[in-house]
Amino acid sequence: MNTKHVARLALLTTIALILFTVEAQLPPLVPIPGVKLGLANIVTVYAMFRYGPRDALLILLARVFLGSVFAGAMMAFLFSLCGGLLCWLIMIPLRRILTEKQIWVCGVIGAVFHNIGQIIVCVGIYRTTAVLVYLPVLMLSGILTGLFTGFAAYFLLKWLNGRL
Amino acid sequence: MIKTRTWVICIAAAAVMLAALSLLLLTSRKDGTVVQVIQDGTVIREIDLSRVSQEYSFEVEGPEGGSNTVLVQPGRICISEADCPDRTCVHQGWLTDQPVPIVCLPHRLVIALKDPAGSDTVSR
16 A cells, blocks of 8 residues: 555545534434434445445544544444444445446445444344334435435546546 | 446335335334333333323433433423433433334433333334
8 A cells, every 4th residue: 555545545534534523513403313414424435436345444444433532422433333334345245236327326225224233233232122113214314315425425436536 | 237227216115115114103103101211221210101190300320421311291201301412312302102212322221112011012
């Protein structure tokens, strides 16, 4: 990994971290725990298609770790980590089957799996299946926010055209 | 390669199905009036809402600091105060007979209706 590449990944990590931190300051839109825009997902999708799974994972892990440190919440760390990893896993096969114009689909499916990962952690921590009731609501919110972040990543890839 | 139209149809169908399911879950009602206050996987309090005659409140301390104030009124329960940053649990409002629990993620607190013996979590 040469210096230029490290600098690029660091820049992307910083952007993801800023999105993550700024988003955490926004008041919640709906009173449902776990529903959020997931702006940092834009960077994950971007890195996945621009640089591949390995680099996307590096950015994801750095962002989740540093984001939790800055937010000072260890609980958030577990949720972000499990959601992020599941999201990353599903993106690997998607990267192969999606054409350039379908990159936004990756944002949608990634967001849905992020929310599934969060619910899994939730059931594990609370040891109650009562929270499973939230799954359809969260998956729906994943589709909607994923459309937004997916298209954002798609236009980003198109406009930057390999310059970052 | 899968056509873009196929993706659009699949995602739209999934969205519609999930929306219907969410609506069904959010508007459905459950039998039973006993709520459980669950912290970190253990039930710390059980309250029969139908037997509450006078309003009262109590405080629940989180495992890593932080607290939630739970308010109980005849037939309903809510979290009235919390010192977590997002206060989603407070915004969730009253729990009466809906299957959707009140959740405070940072303090690992769940308030949910207890399942009547033998029935499924998501009935009706």
